[in-house]
Amino acid sequence: MADEATGAGSLDPVELRAWRGLIETTPLLRRRLDQLLTADSGLTGSDYPVLVTLHERGDRPCRSTELADLIGWEQSRLSHHLARMERRGLIRRCRHHADNRVAEVHLTDEGRAVFLNAAQGHSRAVREHFADVLTVPQLEALAEIMETLQRHLAPPVTD
Amino acid sequence: MADEATGAGSLDPVELRAWRGLIETTPLLRRRLDQLLTADSGLTGSDYPVLVTLHERGDRPCRSTELADLIGWEQSRLSHHLARMERRGLIRRCRHHADNRVAEVHLTDEGRAVFLNAAQGHSRAVREHFADVLTVPQLEALAEIMETLQRHLAPPVTD
DNA sequence: CGACGATATATGACGCGTCATGTAATCGGT
DNA sequence: ACCGATTACATGACGCGTCATATATCGTCG
Numbered sequence A, B: 001m002a003d004e005a006t007g008a009g010s011l012d013p014v015e016l017r018a019w020r021g022l023i024e025t026t027p028l029l030r031r032r033l034d035q036l037l038t039a040d041s042g043l044t045g046s047d048y049p050v051l052v053t054l055h056e057r058g059d060r061p062c063r064s065t066e067l068a069d070l071i072g073w074e075q076s077r078l079s080h081h082l083a084r085m086e087r088r089g090l091i092r093r094c095r096h097h098a099d100n101r102v103a104e105v106h107l108t109d110e111g112r113a114v115f116l117n118a119a120q121g122h123s124r125a126v127r128e129h130f131a132d133v134l135t136v137p138q139l140e141a142l143a144e145i146m147e148t149l150q151r152h153l154a155p156p157v158t159d
Numbered sequence C: 001c002g003a004c005g006a007t008a009t010a011t012g013a014c015g016c017g018t019c020a021t022g023t024a025a026t027c028g029g030t
Numbered sequence D: 001a002c003c004g005a006t007t008a009c010a011t012g013a014c015g016c017g018t019c020a021t022a023t024a025t026c027g028t029c030g
Helices: A013-041 A047-056 A064-071 A075-087 A109-129 A136-153 B013-041 B047-056 B064-071 B075-087 B109-129 B136-153
Strands: A091-095 A103-107 B091-095 B103-107
Touching (some): A013 A109, A013 B013, A013 B109, A047 A103, A047 A109, A064 A075, A075 A091, A109 B136, A136 B109, A136 B136, B047 B064, B047 B075, B047 B103, B047 B109, B064 B075, B064 B103, B075 B091, B103 B109
Antiparallel strands (some): A091 A103
16 A cells, blocks of 8 residues: 555546645635735625625624524634624624524624625626636536535535 | 625626635535544644655655745745644754755654555545545546636736 | 523634744855 | 845734633523
């Protein structure tokens, strides 16, 4: 077994190209877009999904756990991030009247404004650095690939 | 202009599926593999490329900047990470005799051993959660997609 | 009512990654 | 030999994300 245990290891060339490409390129892409977003709105890449989700819900308040589910984050990650966002005045957390454990998350006026102001540019950036660079079949293939990978990561309950 | 500025924004459904799939699934995949790697070797996902690269170079020492280039990391990221790895006894840094600025990075015996011991399992995990889940055409498509994206991120010098 | 388990969220510690900055050594011209 | 520029690397501060744990509240059973 002392072949090339280089991490490349037992992966053949296509597998390796795909794997390394995915694992190396995705963070670069994310970072680039984060930088653009931050430059023109002061938001970070992590703020974005939170703001999108809250905005989509309009006035209906959103409890923390529910928000975490919608975004697909761990609860503690969300808690930390909400703390940072609250400090910056983007959101507010208030206690639920009936159940004092739950925190209802609200977009502040400023949060909403900043988000609305950022959304256009962000979408444009995603197009420019991602969507417009690929063909439609490539986008379809990518979407399917990601869905496949995700299905295998989260084995259906009671696997 | 007050259409759906939801971040979905001006992206059509395929674009959105592909984008969100990529941006959400990749970190999950990375995390899963990191957990497996850590569980069975004590290495983190970030240690891996460093060890691979040093191992591939065999005995030829590697200066810090060169290593950063090979891996594709920022210099300061590598410096921080080498500090952590050095603390754990995986690598060593020594000053170059001729040019006292450069730090030559060496794999320690333990580092090499831990890496060799981890490589098999890691490759297997990559197969299991990634390569084996996709078809060969999907792997090829993915590799090409990533190469395309990367080309567009790093505009050839003197764009 | 009161203890107890479950639920909702917060917090602390720690590794990771970025940006800005610091420090030391070398190079190049004069 | 000297001085400014450049190179190589380290460091500090800070936001991010995870894991383990704390805290408060609620539900329920006796």
